[in-house]
Amino acid sequence: MKQTARIISTYSADVMGVCSALFELGGMTVMHDASGCNSTYTTHDEPRWYDMDSMVYISGISEIEAIMGDDEKLISDIVDAAAKLKPAFIAIAGTPIPTMTGFDFEAVASVIEHQTGIPSFGFPTTGMNTYIHGASMAFAGIAERFVDDPSEKSSDRGTLQMSARKIMSMVDSCCARPNGIRVNVLGLTPLDFSINGQDESIVQWLEREGFEVVSKWAMGNSLDEIRHSAEADVNLVVSAAGCGAAKVLYERFGTPYAIGVPVGNELPGLLADQIILNVKKFREMDESASEKAPFESRAISVDSGVFLDGSAGEGGSTYEEGFVAVIGEGITSLSLASSIELECGIPAKVLCATECLDGILRECDRMTPDEDDIIPELEGAAYVIADPLYKPIVPESAKFISLPSEAFSGRIYRDEIPDLTADIDQLLINIK
Amino acid sequence: MLKKVNEKQKRLSADEIPHVRIADAKFPAPFRSGLEYSSPARGTWNIVHTGMLIPEAHEIFVCAAGCLRGVVLTAAEMGTTDRFSTVAVRENNLLDGDMEDLVIEGVTDIINKLPKRPPAVLVYTSCVHHFTGVDLDMIYATLRSRFPDIDFTDCYMNPIMRKSGLTPDQLMRSRLYMLLHERGKNPDAVAIIGNDLPTDEDSDLMQVLKGAGRKVHEITSCKTYAEYQEMAESSVYVSYNPDAAPGGDMLAERLGGTHYALKFSFDYDEIDATFAGLAEVLGIEPRSNDEIAALRAECEKELKETKELIGDTPVSIDYTYCPRPLGLAKLLLEHGINVTRVYVDGIPGGDRAAFDSLQKDHPDLMIYPTVHPGMRFARTANVEAESGVKVLAVGQKAAAFEETGRFVNVVEGGGMTGYEAISRTCRLMREAYCEEKPMRDLVQVKGLGCEVCIR
Numbered sequence: 103m104k105q106t107a108r109i110i111s112t113y114s115a116d117v118m119g120v121c122s123a124l125f126e127l128g129g130m131t132v133m134h135d136a137s138g139c140n141s142t143y144t145t146h147d148e149p150r151w152y153d154m155d156s157m158v159y160i161s162g163i164s165e166i167e168a169i170m171g172d173d174e175k176l177i178s179d180i181v182d183a184a185a186k187l188k189p190a191f192i193a194i195a196g197t198p199i200p201t202m203t204g205f206d207f208e209a210v211a212s213v214i215e216h217q218t219g220i221p222s223f224g225f226p227t228t229g230m231n232t233y234i235h236g237a238s239m240a241f242a243g244i245a246e247r248f249v250d251d252p253s254e255k256s257s258d259r260g261t262l263q264m265s266a267r268k269i270m271s272m273v274d275s276c277c278a279r280p281n282g283i284r285v286n287v288l289g290l291t292p293l294d295f296s297i298n299g300q301d302e303s304i305v306q307w308l309e310r311e312g313f314e315v316v317s318k319w320a321m322g323n324s325l326d327e328i329r330h331s332a333e334a335d336v337n338l339v340v341s342a343a344g345c346g347a348a349k350v351l352y353e354r355f356g357t358p359y360a361i362g363v364p365v366g367n368e369l370p371g372l373l374a375d376q377i378i379l380n381v382k383k384f385r386e387m388d389e390s391a392s393e394k395a396p397f398e399s400r401a402i403s404v405d406s407g408v409f410l411d412g413s414a415g416e417g418g419s420t421y422e423e424g425f426v427a428v429i430g431e432g433i434t435s436l437s438l439a440s441s442i443e444l445e446c447g448i449p450a451k452v453l454c455a456t457e458c459l460d461g462i463l464r465e466c467d468r469m470t471p472d473e474d475d476i477i478p479e480l481e482g483a484a485y486v487i488a489d490p491l492y493k494p495i496v497p498e499s500a501k502f503i504s505l506p507s508e509a510f511s512g513r514i515y516r517d518e519i520p521d522l523t524a525d526i527d528q529l530l531i532n533i534k
Numbered sequence: 535m536l537k538k539v540n541e542k543q544k545r546l547s548a549d550e551i552p553h554v555r556i557a558d559a560k561f562p563a564p565f566r567s568g569l570e571y572s573s574p575a576r577g578t579w580n581i582v583h584t585g586m587l588i589p590e591a592h593e594i595f596v597c598a599a600g601c602l603r604g605v606v607l608t609a610a611e612m613g614t615t616d617r618f619s620t621v622a623v624r625e626n627n628l629l630d631g632d633m634e635d636l637v638i639e640g641v642t643d644i645i646n647k648l649p650k651r652p653p654a655v656l657v658y659t660s661c662v663h664h665f666t667g668v669d670l671d672m673i674y675a676t677l678r679s680r681f682p683d684i685d686f687t688d689c690y691m692n693p694i695m696r697k698s699g700l701t702p703d704q705l706m707r708s709r710l711y712m713l714l715h716e717r718g719k720n721p722d723a724v725a726i727i728g729n730d731l732p733t734d735e736d737s738d739l740m741q742v743l744k745g746a747g748r749k750v751h752e753i754t755s756c757k758t759y760a761e762y763q764e765m766a767e768s769s770v771y772v773s774y775n776p777d778a779a780p781g782g783d784m785l786a787e788r789l790g791g792t793h794y795a796l797k798f799s800f801d802y803d804e805i806d807a808t809f810a811g812l813a814e815v816l817g818i819e820p821r822s823n824d825e826i827a828a829l830r831a832e833c834e835k836e837l838k839e840t841k842e843l844i845g846d847t848p849v850s851i852d853y854t855y856c857p858r859p860l861g862l863a864k865l866l867l868e869h870g871i872n873v874t875r876v877y878v879d880g881i882p883g884g885d886r887a888a889f890d891s892l893q894k895d896h897p898d899l900m901i902y903p904t905v906h907p908g909m910r911f912a913r914t915a916n917v918e919a920e921s922g923v924k925v926l927a928v929g930q931k932a933a934a935f936e937e938t939g940r941f942v943n944v945v946e947g948g949g950m951t952g953y954e955a956i957s958r959t960c961r962l963m964r965e966a967y968c969e970e971k972p973m974r975d976l977v978q979v980k981g982l983g984c985e986v987c988i989r
Contacts, residue, residue, distance in 0.1 A: 103639055103640060103643035105621055105622045105623075105624065105636070105640060106619065106620070106621050106622075106640045106643050106644050107606075107619060107620045107621075107622070108619050108644050108647045108648065109615050109616065109618075109619065110615075111606050111607065111610060111615075112599050112602045112603055112606050112620060112622065113599065113603075114603055115598070115599045115600030115603055116600070117600050118600065118603070132569060135693075136661065136692075136693040136694035137570075137693035137694075138601060138604060138691070138693050139600060139601075139604075140570065140571075140572040141572045141576070141604065142600075142601075142603050142604030142607075143572075144572045144574065145574075145576055145604070145607075145978070145980065146603060146604060146607045147603070151574055152574050152974065152978070155545070155910055155911055155914055157907070157910055159569040159570055159571055159907050159910075160569065160570050160572075161569060161570075162567065162568075162569070162570045162905075163694065164694060165694050165695055168665070168694060179568040179569050180569065182568060183568065183569050183907045186546070186550070186907075186908065187545055187546075187907065187908070187910075188545065197598070197600055197601075198597075198598045198600070198601070198623070198628075198660075198661060198662050199661055199662075199665065199694060201625070201628070202628060202662060202665050202666070203665075228598070228625060229598040229599060229600030229601065230598045230599055230600070230622075230623065230624050230625050231599070232599070472622075491610060491615070494615070494616075511607070511610065512607045512610075514607070514610060514611060
């Protein structure tokens with residue numbers, strides 16, 4: 103039956119995704135919940151909880167407040183706390199109970215903003231979607247409210263330029279030849295990238311390829327740094343959590359976006375080439391166009407699925423037999439599957455367990471939110487790459503390759519989560 | 535690695551961290567309720583840990599994904615995913631009104647997929663079931679008719695009810711014994727009920743029961759479901775965790791026998807009174823004056839030794855250590871030990887007398903909350919920690935707030951009762967004073983004393 107899990111875990115939920123996305127930005131995030139969400143988030147979803155004094159709270163809604171629709175208690179609690187703690191912004195995220203009572207997130211956020219003078223958001227999460235949904239919503243909110251519009255200041259946006267200081271710094275540090283393209287990295291949270299330094303590895307890769315990194319949403323950057331995101335020429339969406347912001351930044355500033363995580367020995371170079379090629383092309387197209395192109399048409403990605411043409415991989419493997427199954431978040435899994443196909447010569451299909459952008463999965467890939475969706479898709483797999491908590495449902499005939507994810511197993515295997523951008527070989531050696 | 539972007543931002547000074555002199559505190563709620571912070575200290579048990587005390591039972595949670603996340607990972611950290619399953623409630627279930635079907639068919643599906651039929655299944659429903667008026671009676675009747683070989687019990691993950699009626703913790707402790715089948719009574723059998731951790735063999739309670747030749751049952755020592763069922767032969771049920779008392783009453787009413795709620799106390803006279811009451815229920819002689827004098831002398835010796843060792847070291851206590859944090863503070867202060875802070879969000883009813891006494895005799899004792907939003911910054915504003923003064927903490931939350939490795943790592947009373955609770959607390963304080971522990975790692979482990987795989 104769908105919706106049941108006999109033995110596997112569950113992904114972090116949308117409400118936690120909001121908290122994770124906003125964690126480092128100096129705001130105050132309130133989960134509108136009775137109890138439980140806060141300890142779950144801070145124990146299992148938030149490796150930064152002990153080290154960073156981020157303000158994440160629950161409202162502690164009671165039965166009587168829910169029944170009576172007493173929003174005033176929540177508003178006054180938030181206003182009181184904000185007066186003392188002075189957050190940069192306030193975000194309220196929902197859980198099942200406010201969903202059921204029809205809580206008006208937008209209206210309450212508006213009242214709070216009016217009373218405090220602090221920018222406030224109401225994110226109507228339900229606790230019934232994955233963290234991707236919530237994080238994407240939160241990043242989109244930040245993109246709407248906090249990214250400065252360069253046209254409102256003196257700006258030279260429209261040409262591909264880089265500061266002299268930045269150029270010198272990049273040349274000195276990695277001898278890369280600047281390509282003049284500025285990038286925001288969207289969708290970084292520890293739920294997908296843990297705290298093992300992969301966020302920094304992605305930046306280093308971009309700089310080695312000659313890009314200038316304007317901002318990274320939202321690990322290791324402050325809200326002030328993120329305010330400058332409109333200066334970028336392209337957004338690199340490294341998890342589906344970055345989609346909401348990518349869309350808003352395109353709507354507001356016309357910034358195209360690339361999709362992919364630089365993992366592997368060949369894929370990152372191809373991705374960089376595609377970005378360089380398409381950013382300039384899109385800009386020229388947009389400058390001559392009379393109407394704005396649809397968001398979907400401004401996506402940049404590396405074509406993959408090399409075996410979809412019907413040819414077989416190593417040992418006669420196909421997407422039905424002898425293949426590699428990669429279970430997890432869509433963009434990371436897709437990037438990993440592409441690298442495997444490129445470097446190991448074996449078909450690799452993605453079983454995407456979280457929300458994903460429309461149209462990025464290939465013909466062979468599947469959306470598999472439930473245990474019963476996944477099990478039949480693993481029949482015939484030679485290798486399964488997934489979080490260790492998936493192992494009990496992996497057939498014995500397949501070789502299991504552990505790839506832990508904070509979003510699925512929380513802190514349990516944190517020490518074993520690899521930085522795939524810095525080193526994929528330790529993982530691929532199990533297949534090659 | 536982790537870049538501490540906003541590390542140690544001092545939003546609040548030490549004076550701004552919420553606290554109140556006990557003389558100015560109101561009973562039972564010294565602080566206004568509002569937004570709530572979650573301390574990184576995780577040692578107290580949750581409903582997954584407690585449910586797993588029933589041997590061979592299988593837990594099935596029916597909730598939204600956000601609510602499932604914490605419990606499924608609790609089971610994973612315990613290494614008990616083979617005894618744990620979930621049914622995810624989604625938005626369409628709320629709109630379609632098919633919640634009963636979802637529970638029945640979801641639980642059925644899981645049971646049919648299990649490699650071995652469990653003797654008992656604990657089905658946990660949640661706030662959404664409560665609010666949609668789900669017909670739980672019909673659900674359990676259907677499940678029992680489908681699986682007559684399985685004992686089902688209703689469990690709840692409905693934290694929205696924590697401020698009205700029985701708390702989820704009290705409910706969970708009562709559910710632990712709902713699966714017991716009625717059987718013949720053994721007049722010599724006693725069951726200790728409602729505690730997560732095993733009762734100390736050296737505790738006053740165990741000494742009294744064993745001394746009286748009683749057969750003692752306790753869920754923490756049951757290895758099989760059959761052994762668990764033997765608890766039903768008990769003629770007396772003893773609880774000493776205040777949250778277990780409602781369950782004890784329910785059990786006595788359902789199966790017969792007598793429930794006795796032993797008071798967990800640090801007050802000599804109250805200890806004597808509660809153990810005299812137990813003796814009466816058991817039909818045995820109460821402890822003699824000589825026995826009592828010896829026990830008190832032992833406690834005095836331990837308290838003196840502790841004071842001599844730690845001197846004027848500041849001591850902080852929090853409510854996760856035991857059900858009577860103020861009673862402990864009072865005892866220690868009366869023996870010259872420098873208790874400066876007690877971390878407690880609400881004053882437990884059983885601590886009323888200690889609260890009144892402390893207001894009069896030690897008015898400057900400071901009460902700090904643990905969930906108040908300002909407590910987020912308590913560690914960074916901690917003057918003692920910054921100046922290198924090492925506080926001796928009794929309890930995990932106190933240790934986390936004080937940032938001290940000198941702490942007593944015990945939760946929920948740790949299986950102590952009576953005078954032994956005083957002696958053992960003193961010994962643990964001396965150990966903690968002499969040997970610092972890796973606090974950060976220890977306090978973040980969930981369910982202290984439970985079988986955990988994480989560290």
